[in-house]
Amino acid sequence: DAMVIQNPRYQVTQFGKPVTLSCSQTLNHNVMYWYQQKSSQAPKLLFHYYDKDFNNEADTPDNFQSRRPNTSFCFLDIRSPGLGDAAMYLCATSRGDSPNEKLFFGSGTQLSVL
Amino acid sequence: AQSVAQPEDQVNVAEGNPLTVKCTYSVSGNPYLFWYVQYPNRGLQFLLKYITGDNLVKGSYGFEAEFNKSQTSFHLKKPSALVSDSALYFCAVRDMNRDDKIIFGKGTRLHILP
Numbered sequence: 001d002a003m004v005i006q007n008p009r010y011q012v013t014q015f016g017k018p019v020t021l022s023c024s025q026t027l028n029h030n031v032m033y034w035y036q037q038k039s040s041q042a043p044k045l046l047f048h049y050y051d052k053d054f055n056n057e058a059d060t061p062d063n064f065q066s067r068r069p070n071t072s073f074c075f076l077d078i079r080s081p082g083l084g085d086a087a088m089y090l091c092a093t094s095r096g097d098s099p100n101e102k103l104f105f106g107s108g109t110q111l112s113v114l
Numbered sequence: 115a116q117s118v119a120q121p122e123d124q125v126n127v128a129e130g131n132p133l134t135v136k137c138t139y140s141v142s143g144n145p146y147l148f149w150y151v152q153y154p155n156r157g158l159q160f161l162l163k164y165i166t167g168d169n170l171v172k173g174s175y176g177f178e179a180e181f182n183k184s185q186t187s188f189h190l191k192k193p194s195a196l197v198s199d200s201a202l203y204f205c206a207v208r209d210m211n212r213d214d215k216i217i218f219g220k221g222t223r224l225h226i227l228p
Binding site for chain 2: 004006040041042043045048090091092097098099100102103104105106107108110
């Protein structure tokens with residue numbers, strides 16, 4: 001089945017130690033998103049790619065970076081994780097960015113910062 | 115800015131009873147409204163959307179939602195609740211003022227009691 005896959009399912013890192021989360025998709029969708037979700041709160045959009053065009057949300061900290069080397073893969077890099085960055089990170093895709101497009105989510109990566 | 119509000123943090127319903135999860139919206143222009151469900155330790159799954167047309171929208175798992183323009187509401191409903199419906203439900207809207215980003219409500223936790 002076509003899907004959005006996130007690895008790893010759980011990630012533990014140390015305070016200040018860089019960490020990378022990965023996402024892959026077999027849907028061949030143009031748009032890939034990264035959301036941060038804390039403890040039963042609404043997912044918060046960090047950034048998204050339309051093809052190779054990167055779109056950063058204004059309030060996304062500089063500590064968060066992203067790479068999309070090809071259509072299928074997208075990475076979230078946290079350069080110096082703080083305790084406040086512990087959260088579920090959700091990758092999502094959509095076919096395009098028209099208003100009626102729905103999002104397809106991966107199962108998420110739960111990040112813990114020690 | 116477009117927004118959605120979910121006034122209830124939690125809803126408890128007995129199995130077999132009808133359920134309603136409330137959502138109100140604030141948009142300029144035509145609303146593009148969505149419901150997503152999140153099961154424990156999983157990503158979000160699309161349930162249904164309203165773009166235009168019939169005010170009653172049918173979606174996955176027997177859920178439906180009623181779009182009410184005069185009340186600016188988009189409540190999620192199901193005639194007969196199942197224990198397996200217990201999850202976190204998010205209402206969402208496309209923010210036409212922010213490059214059509216999907217903006218999520220804070221979520222409503224639905225507990226179906228056996």
